[in-house]
Amino acid sequence: MERDKKLRWVDFINGFEENRKVTLEKRDFVAEIEAAMKTEVKKEDDYGEEKIKSYRSKADKLKELDALLEKGTSHLDSSQIMALFSSYRSLGEYDRMIDIYNHAENKDFTEAPFVREQLAHAYRKRRFVASGKDSRDDLRRSEDISRRLIEDGYGNGITYENIGLCQRYRAGMETEDSSRRQMLLQKSVATLEEGFAQTFEASLGLQAAYGNVMIGNDDRGRETAKLAFMAALRDGAEDSGNFNLVSTALQAACLAGEPKEVVDHFCRRIEATIKHDWELDIVKKRMEQLCARIPSEQSRDVLKRIEGFEQNRKDGTDETGRIIFKDKVKEDRYITDDPVSQAVHDNSYNYRGCGLAYSGMDRIAGNTRFGGQLMDHVISRKDIRLMSEMVKMTPAELGIPMSDEEKKAFDRPLSQIKDSEKALDLIDRFVRQSLTTENFAGTGLHMEDNALAKNKNGESVYDATVKSMMRASGKAYQEKDPHIDTRTNIVAMLALGMGDCRHHAQLKQLMFDMCQRSQMNEQIGKLYADVRQDKVVDTDGEAARKFYDVLDTELRTADVQVRMPVLMKQKNAEGWAREQEGEWRKDENGIEYWHAKILREDGKKIWNETVFGQAKPGEEAPVVKKDRTYEPELTEDGKFRVDPKGLMHNVEDHTLCYLMRRERKTGRLTSLKTCDAFYQSKDYDWKLKEIDLKAVRVSRSGNPLIPVGELSGARTDTGEPVRIFHVPTRYNTGERSEQVKDSIGRDVCFCGIRMAGFDTVDDLMKMVRNRKKMAAIMLTTLRTDKETKDIDTLLPERKGKAAGNKDKKAQCEANRDAYAKKTQKAGQKSLQKQITEKHEQMQINRIDMKKGPYDR
Amino acid sequence: MNDFPFTIVCPHCHTENKVTARSGENVVGEFFEEVQDFHCAYCGLKIGEVLSAVPPQTEIKEQGG
Ligand SMILES: [Zn+2]
Numbered sequence: 001m002e003r004d005k006k007l008r009w010v011d012f013i014n015g016f017e018e019n020r021k022v023t024l025e026k027r028d029f030v031a032e033i034e035a036a037m038k039t040e041v042k043k044e045d046d047y048g049e050e051k052i053k054s055y056r057s058k059a060d061k062l063k064e065l066d067a068l069l070e071k072g073t074s075h076l077d078s079s080q081i082m083a084l085f086s087s088y089r090s091l092g093e094y095d096r097m098i099d100i101y102n103h104a105e106n107k108d109f110t111e112a113p114f115v116r117e118q119l120a121h122a123y124r125k126r127r128f129v130a131s132g133k134d135s136r137d138d139l140r141r142s143e144d145i146s147r148r149l150i151e152d153g154y155g156n157g158i159t160y161e162n163i164g165l166c167q168r169y170r171a172g173m174e175t176e177d178s179s180r181r182q183m184l185l186q187k188s189v190a191t192l193e194e195g196f197a198q199t200f201e202a203s204l205g206l207q208a209a210y211g212n213v214m215i216g217n218d219d220r221g222r223e224t225a226k227l228a229f230m231a232a233l234r235d236g237a238e239d240s241g242n243f244n245l246v247s248t249a250l251q252a253a254c255l256a257g258e259p260k261e262v263v264d265h266f267c268r269r270i271e272a273t274i275k276h277d278w279e280l281d282i283v284k285k286r287m288e289q290l291c292a293r294i295p296s297e298q299s300r301d302v303l304k305r306i307e308g309f310e311q312n313r314k315d316g317t318d319e320t321g322r323i324i325f326k327d328k329v330k331e332d333r334y335i336t337d338d339p340v341s342q343a344v345h346d347n348s349y350n351y352r353g354c355g356l357a358y359s360g361m362d363r364i365a366g367n368t369r370f371g372g373q374l375m376d377h378v379i380s381r382k383d384i385r386l387m388s389e390m391v392k393m394t395p396a397e398l399g400i401p402m403s404d405e406e407k408k409a410f411d412r413p414l415s416q417i418k419d420s421e422k423a424l425d426l427i428d429r430f431v432r433q434s435l436t437t438e439n440f441a442g443t444g445l446h447m448e449d450n451a452l453a454k455n456k457n458g459e460s461v462y463d464a465t466v467k468s469m470m471r472a473s474g475k476a477y478q479e480k481d482p483h484i485d486t487r488t489n490i491v492a493m494l495a496l497g498m499g500d501c502r503h504h505a506q507l508k509q510l511m512f513d514m515c516q517r518s519q520m521n522e523q524i525g526k527l528y529a530d531v532r533q534d535k536v537v538d539t540d541g542e543a544a545r546k547f548y549d550v551l552d553t554e555l556r557t558a559d560v561q562v563r564m565p566v567l568m569k570q571k572n573a574e575g576w577a578r579e580q581e582g583e584w585r586k587d588e589n590g591i592e593y594w595h596a597k598i599l600r601e602d603g604k605k606i607w608n609e610t611v612f613g614q615a616k617p618g619e620e621a622p623v624v625k626k627d628r629t630y631e632p633e634l635t636e637d638g639k640f641r642v643d644p645k646g647l648m649h650n651v652e653d654h655t656l657c658y659l660m661r662r663e664r665k666t667g668r669l670t671s672l673k674t675c676d677a678f679y680q681s682k683d684y685d686w687k688l689k690e691i692d693l694k695a696v697r698v699s700r701s702g703n704p705l706i707p708v709g710e711l712s713g714a715r716t717d718t719g720e721p722v723r724i725f726h727v728p729t730r731y732n733t734g735e736r737s738e739q740v741k742d743s744i745g746r747d748v749c750f751c752g753i754r755m756a757g758f759d760t761v762d763d764l765m766k767m768v769r770n771r772k773k774m775a776a777i778m779l780t781t782l783r784t785d786k787e788t789k790d791i792d793t794l795l796p797e798r799k800g801k802a803a804g805n806k807d808k809k810a811q812c813e814a815n816r817d818a819y820a821k822k823t824q825k826a827g828q829k830s831l832q833k834q835i836t837e838k839h840e841q842m843q844i845n846r847i848d849m850k851k852g853p854y855d856r
Numbered sequence: 857m858n859d860f861p862f863t864i865v866c867p868h869c870h871t872e873n874k875v876t877a878r879s880g881e882n883v884v885g886e887f888f889e890e891v892q893d894f895h896c897a898y899c900g901l902k903i904g905e906v907l908s909a910v911p912p913q914t915e916i917k918e919q920g921g
Binding site for chain 2: 039040055056057058061062090091092125165172276277278279281282285286317
C-alpha cells in the first residue's frame with residue numbers, strides 16, 4: 001500500500017467487524033516477527049515441565065526474517081514494515097535495513113523522521129561492514145539524509161549528532177591533508193554547536209563541549225558544558241533513573257566544574273542507575289580522558305569513586321541481569337537532606353525529559369501503561385510535537401473560557417504565561433472543557449462522581465463508553481493476548497474527549513511541562529548566545545536565575561491511594577499483605593516507620609521489618625483481609641463508619657498532580673500543593689491545596705503520607721471529622737521511556753487503530769473544539785454496540801426525547817436524578833448528597849499518627 | 857589507534873564473546889570515540905555498549921582458550 005489506512009472517527013465506530021479483522025491480522029504479524037526473533041527454544045521434559053532446550057543462532061533468526069521479507073512489503077502498513085526494520089536493526093543488519101527502505105512503497109514509512117534517522121544511522125554504520133566500498137560515499141549519504149530532515153523541520157539531537165560524527169569520521173580519513181582534516185573537524189564541532197543552539201538537547205551540548213576541547217577550545221568547551229548541564233537538569237537528571245541522562249549530567253558537571261556536592265550527587269545517582277559493567281566502563285573511560293586533558297579535582301574524585309564501584313561490585317548479576325554492589329547503594333534522588341522532597345520525587349513523575357533524543361536510538365515514546373486491562377497509553381514524539389504546538393497558542397485560541405479581564409491580561413501564548421499557578425488554572429479549564437468533566441459527553445454524568453455512580457452492572461455511562469470504544473476497535477474487553485495492540489495516544493483521548501483522572505493528570509502534566517520547557521529553553525538560549533561569542537556564562541545573572549526559578553517550580557504526577565480511618569468492605573488478599581497491628585519505631589536517621597505485626601491465618605503473629613515486607617522464600621504467604629477499594633462500610637443513613645482502632649484504609653485509587661517549589665541551594669521543599677485537574681468541585685477540593693509540610697510523614701520504605709484535609713463530622717458515624725491522606729505509590733525507578741519497535745513514531749492510534757485527523761495541530765484543534773460531534777461519536781458507539789447492557793440506565797437523554805419538549809437542561813438534571821436513584825446501591829444515596837458539603841471545618845485536628853499504621 | 861579486547865557473557869544465550877573495541881581512529885585523538893552497540897556473535901542480539909572509534913567486533917571465545 002502506498003499509504004497507511006487511517007480511519008476517521010465516523011468510520012471507526014462503524015467498523016466493529018472490520019477493526020476486529022485488522023486487529024487479528026496485525027496480531028498474527030507481530031506474533032510471526034516475535035517467533036522469528038526468539039532466542040530461547042523451550043521444550044517440555046518427561047514430567048511436563050518447560051525447560052530451555054537450546055538457543056537459536058543469529059543465522060536461524062535471519063532465515064525466518066528473510067522469509068518474511070521475501071513476501072515483499074507492499075501489503076504491509078508502516079508499523080509492520082517498521083517491525084521488520086527494527087528486527088534487522090536489533091541484529092545489527094544495516095544492509096537489510098537499507099534494502100527494506102529502498103524497496104518500501106509505503107510513503108508513511110519512508111517519510112517518517114524516525115525511520116529516516118535510523119536509515120542515516122544504518123549508512124553510517126554500514127561503511128565498516130561493507131568491504132571494497134568507498135565508505136566516504138556512505139558517510140556523505142548519511143549526512144544528506146540528516147540534512148534533509150533538518151530542512152524539513154525535523155532536526156533533533158540525533159540528526160545533528162549524526163552529521164557531526166560523519167564529519168569527524170571523514171576528518172579521520174584525511175591522513176594526508178592535515179589542513180583539510182582540521183577544516184572537517186572544525187565543521188563537525190560547528191554542526192554540534194548549531195544543533196545544540198537549535199534543540200538544547202543535553203547530550204548534544206556535551207558532544208559540542210567535548211568537540212571544543214578536542215580542537216583546543218578548552219574554555220568554550222567548559223562554558224558549553226555548563227549549559228549542557230542545565231539542559232540535563234531541565235530533563236530531570238537530578239532524580240532520573242535513566243543512565244544516559246545521569247551520565248550526561250555527571251560528565252557535563254565535571255567538565256563545567258560544578259561544586260563538589262553536585263558532582264557527588266550525580267556519582268551516587270550513577271551508582272544507583274548503573275545496570276551493566278559496560279556502562280561503568282564508558283563513564284570511567286570518559287573520566288580518564290577528562291583527567292588527562294583538563295585535570296580537575298572533580299574528575300579525579302569521580303574517577304576514584306568509579307574505581308571504588310568496581311571493587312564494590314559482586315561477581316555475577318541479579319536475575320534481571322543487573323550488576324550488584326556489596327554495599328547497598330544510597331538511593332538519594334535529590335541533592336537534599338529533605339526526606340519529604342525526596343519521598344515525593346521518588347513516588348511521582350513528570351514529562352520534562354520525555355520524547356527526547358538523549359537515550360540513544362531506540363526510544364520514541366514514554367510508554368505509560370495504566371492498570372492491567374486498560375489500553376496502553378502512549379506519549380510519542382507525535383504527542384509531544386502536537387502538545388508543544390498547542391502551548392504556542394493563546395488561551396483564547398485554545399478556546400479556554402475566560403473573563404473579559406483575563407482575555408486582556410493573557411493575550412499571549414500559553415507558554416508565555418509565567419505565573420505558574422495562573423497557567424495551571426487555565427490548563428485545568430482547557431482539560432476539563434475538552435474532557436467534558438462536568439457533564440461527560442452531555443450525558444449528565446459529572447466525572448467526579450464516576451467512582452461511585454455505578455449501575456447494577458457495576459458501570460457508569462463513562463465505563464460503558466470506554467468498553468464500547470474498545471470493542472469498536474476490535475478488541476474484546478479484558479482480552480489477555482500479548483500481541484494485541486491497544487496503543488492509545490494521549491492526543492487521541494483529548495480529541496475524543498474521553499478521560500478519567502489519569503488522563504486529566506497526564507494532559508495537565510504534559511501541557512505544563514511543555515510550557516516550562518519552552519521557558520527554560522529561552523533562558524538557556526540567551527546564555528548560549530554568549531558562549532558562542534566566547535563569553536563566560538553568568539551563572540548568577542538574570543537568565544540563570546529565571547531558569548532555576550522555573551526548574552524549581554515543578555509539577556509532578558502521582559498515583560496515590562486515598563486513605564482515611566474509615567471501615568471498608570473486605571476481601572481475601574493473596575500474598576503477604578499487612579495486618580493493621582504494630583508500633584511506630586525510629587530508624588537510624590530518626591525517621592519513624594511502622595513496624596508491622598503480621599497476622600497469619602493460623603493466628604500466629606510475626607514481626608515484619610518493614611511495612612512493605614515480602615514473604616521470605618519457603619515461607620507460606622498468609623491469607624489476609626484487604627480493603628475493597630471504592631466500597632466503604634456505611635451506616636444505614638449512609639455515613640462512613642470510623643475505624644474504632646483509628647487505622648487507615650484505602651478508600652480509592654487516584655491519580656493527580658502536585659505542585660512543588662524548592663530552594664535551589666538546599667533542595668528543601670518550600671511549598672507543596674495538590675494540583676488536581678480532576679477532583680475540584682465535589683468530593684474533594686484538591687485543585688490547589690497547600691499541604692502542611694511539617695505534617696507530612698515518610699515511611700521507612702520511602703512513601704510519603706500526605707495530609708490533604710478532612711472528611712467532615714457530618715459524614716461520619718461518630719460525628720467527629722477524620723483526616724484524609726494521600727499515599728503516593730512508587731511508579732518505577734524513574735525510567736519511563738520504553739522501546740516501541742513497531743511504530744514509525746508519528747501515527748496516532750486509538751486502541752491500536754490508526755486514526756486520521758492528526759496531521760497538524762489545527763486538525764487536532766478542530767476536533768477539540770467540536771465537543772458535540774465527538775460526544776455523538778461516543779454515544780453512537782455505545783448505542784450500536786450489541787454488548788452494551790441496559791442502555792436506558794446509561795443514556796438518560798433517550799428517555800428525555802420520549803418525554804417531550806422540555807427545557808433541555810432541566811431534562812438532563814431530572815434524568816440524572818432518576819439515573820442516580822436507579823443506580824445507587826443502598827446506602828450510597830445519602831453519601832452522594834453529603835459528598836458536596838465537605839471540608840467546612842478548617843481547624844485541622846491532628847490525628848496522632850502513632851495510634852495507627854498505614855500501608856500502601 | 858589502540859585495540860582493546862575484553863570478554864563478556866551474552867545475557868541472552870550465555871555464549872562467551874570476545875569483543876574488540878578501538879580508541880582514536882587515526883590521529884584525531886581523545887573524545888573521538890562514540891558509544892557503540894555490540895552484538896553477540898552467536899545469537900546476534902545486543903549485549904552492550906562501549907566507547908569505540910569503529911563498531912566493535914565480536915567473536916565466540918574458544919572454550920578452554
Ligand atoms: Zn547471545
